[in-house]
Amino acid sequence: MKGDASPEFLTTIGLEVHAQLSTRTKIFCGCEVRFGSPPNTLVCPVCLGLPGVLPVLNREVFLLGLRAVLAFGGAPSKLIKFDRKNYYYPDLPKGYQISQYDAPLGRGGFVEIETSGGPKRIRLNRIHLEEDAGKLIHDAAADSSLVDLNRAGVPLIEMVSEPDLESPDDAHAYLSTLKSVLKTIGVSLCDMEKGHLRCDANVSVRRAGDAVLGKKVEVKNMNSFKAVKAALQYEIGRQTEALGKGEGLYQETRLWDEAKGMTFLMRSKEEAHDYRYFPEPDLVPFFVTQEQIEAERRRIPELPRQKAARFASAYGLSAYDANLLTQDEEPAEFFETCAKIYPDYKGLANWMTGPVSAYLNEKAVSLSQTRLCPETLVGLLQLVKEGSLSLQAAREKVFPEVVGDGRDPKEVMEKKGLLQVSDEAALDEWVAEAIRSNSKVVNDFKSGKETAAMFLVGQVMRKSGGKANPGKVQELVRKRLLETAGPA
Amino acid sequence: MSHIDLRYTSHLARLGFKPEELKVFGPQVDKILHFVEQLNKVDVEGVEPTSHPLPLANVFREDKIAPSIEMEEFLQHCPSRHGSFFKVPKIIEEKS
Numbered sequence: 001m002k003g004d005a006s007p008e009f010l011t012t013i014g015l016e017v018h019a020q021l022s023t024r025t026k027i028f029c030g031c032e033v034r035f036g037s038p039p040n041t042l043v044c045p046v047c048l049g050l051p052g053v054l055p056v057l058n059r060e061v062f063l064l065g066l067r068a069v070l071a072f073g074g075a076p077s078k079l080i081k082f083d084r085k086n087y088y089y090p091d092l093p094k095g096y097q098i099s100q101y102d103a104p105l106g107r108g109g110f111v112e113i114e115t116s117g118g119p120k121r122i123r124l125n126r127i128h129l130e131e132d133a134g135k136l137i138h139d140a141a142a143d144s145s146l147v148d149l150n151r152a153g154v155p156l157i158e159m160v161s162e163p164d165l166e167s168p169d170d171a172h173a174y175l176s177t178l179k180s181v182l183k184t185i186g187v188s189l190c191d192m193e194k195g196h197l198r199c200d201a202n203v204s205v206r207r208a209g210d211a212v213l214g215k216k217v218e219v220k221n222m223n224s225f226k227a228v229k230a231a232l233q234y235e236i237g238r239q240t241e242a243l244g245k246g247e248g249l250y251q252e253t254r255l256w257d258e259a260k261g262m263t264f265l266m267r268s269k270e271e272a273h274d275y276r277y278f279p280e281p282d283l284v285p286f287f288v289t290q291e292q293i294e295a296e297r298r299r300i301p302e303l304p305r306q307k308a309a310r311f312a313s314a315y316g317l318s319a320y321d322a323n324l325l326t327q328d329e330e331p332a333e334f335f336e337t338c339a340k341i342y343p344d345y346k347g348l349a350n351w352m353t354g355p356v357s358a359y360l361n362e363k364a365v366s367l368s369q370t371r372l373c374p375e376t377l378v379g380l381l382q383l384v385k386e387g388s389l390s391l392q393a394a395r396e397k398v399f400p401e402v403v404g405d406g407r408d409p410k411e412v413m414e415k416k417g418l419l420q421v422s423d424e425a426a427l428d429e430w431v432a433e434a435i436r437s438n439s440k441v442v443n444d445f446k447s448g449k450e451t452a453a454m455f456l457v458g459q460v461m462r463k464s465g466g467k468a469n470p471g472k473v474q475e476l477v478r479k480r481l482l483e484t485a486g487p488a
Numbered sequence: 489m490s491h492i493d494l495r496y497t498s499h500l501a502r503l504g505f506k507p508e509e510l511k512v513f514g515p516q517v518d519k520i521l522h523f524v525e526q527l528n529k530v531d532v533e534g535v536e537p538t539s540h541p542l543p544l545a546n547v548f549r550e551d552k553i554a555p556s557i558e559m560e561e562f563l564q565h566c567p568s569r570h571g572s573f574f575k576v577p578k579i580i581e582e583k584s
């Protein structure tokens with residue numbers, strides 16, 4: 001099935017993203033937030049939902065949420081209050097989730113994404129605070145499910161976008177940007193494997209002429225950015241096909257099945273969405289002060305997009321390279337440290353987005369988990385630049401040892417005998433010999449056969465055992481040919 | 489006149505009423521609703537909505553770890569357990 005809707009059809013996507021806030025403790029109690037702890041060891045009467053307890057808001061949750069609202073250009077609400085969202089599910093010990101309904105932490109703001117058609121603003125509807133639910137483990141064999149409440153009460157922000165996304169690629173770019181901003185401002189670690197970032201999508205397809213949006217289908221159960229993209233592609237295809245056949249679409253909730261690569265209708269009871277929100281009487285209202293706003297603004301460092309713009313202008317990089325380098329803080333900082341001692345910024349960017357990035361992806365590690373440091377990378381680049389090392393040998397033979405074992409590039413080069421001969425005197429001797437013993441080729445060159453020069457370069461390279469600097473050799477061969485043979 | 493569908497509402501609250509109870513409680517709940525509805529007649533022009541009955545705001549706790557409680561303390565009261573987990577009837581997000 002084709003992923004993108006044909007121009008005949010328009011796609012509208014909105015995303016709801018939950019991000020886990022990086023606090024030490026839960027949102028309404030002092031239980032520690034720690035991933036991977038033995039089940040039901042990080043719980044107390046508050047997060048177990050026992051009667052007679054009083055939740056109290058973690059100040060850090062409030063401030064981190066506020067920082068997120070400000071970083072995305074949203075407006076903090078004048079009055080902030082919490083509400084109970086009522087539903088029954090075994091991972092929700094109280095029978096309701098403490099969330100925010102009509103007075104969220106903040107409203108508005110936007111996420112600016114990079115698309116093939118240039119930058120695009122995706123408006124945010126709201127950002128609110130809520131508590132996470134526990135974890136359900138489905139025992140395939142037994143006729144039961146198991147509940148671990150360590151995660152119950154872990155603080156989350158929910159960020160709801162307006163339906164401004166128009167393709168699965170847009171959605172992917174939106175999630176990547178959101179992630180890099182949340183990480184940069186210290187609001188969430190965004191560790192996908194620990195479930196720090198979760199996403200539900202609303203997607204609808206309509207005929208190009210229709211003013212009214214299509215039927216909104218909610219898609220759940222996507223565990224990675226890749227899964228979001230795949231699920232949206234599938235869903236757009238399914239809806240487009242149905243419309244094409246003149247079939248009706250329904251407002252419904254569907255689950256993404258990663259293994260089958262399809263979405264399935266979720267069997268839902270009619271009242272599934274009747275949450276009967278009402279104000280949480282156990283929590284008092286909150287008012288943001290100007291001091292808090294100013295303090296949180298000061299904690300927002302240079303954001304990835306601002307950094308990308310600065311990289312493009314200060315280092316003369318393409319928008320594409322500048323974006324790639326500034327998605328995460330670590331490579332951006334690494335680049336800037338290197339740039340202080342290595343002024344060929346474009347060459348440096350090529351290495352960072354090329355071999356360095358390829359290595360990190362392949363090993364699924366971050367820069368700090370490797371043995372690479374700015375000095376060794378720059379050392380390697382300098383060897384190539386001064387002609388001691390060929391680019392190919394640098395990439396294939398030296399770089400792996402520098403990044404993997406933290407070895408000195410020059411040492412690796414010498415030990416492996418990769419030093420290129422760039423010394424003119426040494427090269428000249430080989431060139432002279434090649435010219436002497438190939439008079440026919442020299443004559444060919446004289447009579448205008450340009451490729452004859454390449455034959456001589458090959459001879460010199462062979463003579464040097466591959467160690468001659470090919471650029472230098474070409475230069476010299478041409479120079480000597482013109483001298484001895486005169487211009488062709 | 490407003491009316492509460494008690495069959496639906498009691499299901500949402502997971503309250504199991506017998507049919508004869510629904511017959512008795514239904515009109516009673518409607519009466520309570522009508523009584524409260526009198527508030528709609530009050531002129532609240534210019535009055536700020538109350539968000540909390542107590543004159544308190546901005547009550548926070550610091551992000552400091554407090555001890556959690558021993559698992560046995562709560563799991564011993566739980567009707568069904570499996571090791572250190574609560575055990576509940578099988579729940580799956582069903583696909584149709």
Ligand SMILES: [Zn+2]
Pocket residue numbers: 026029030031042043044045046047048153
């Ligand atoms: Zn707790």
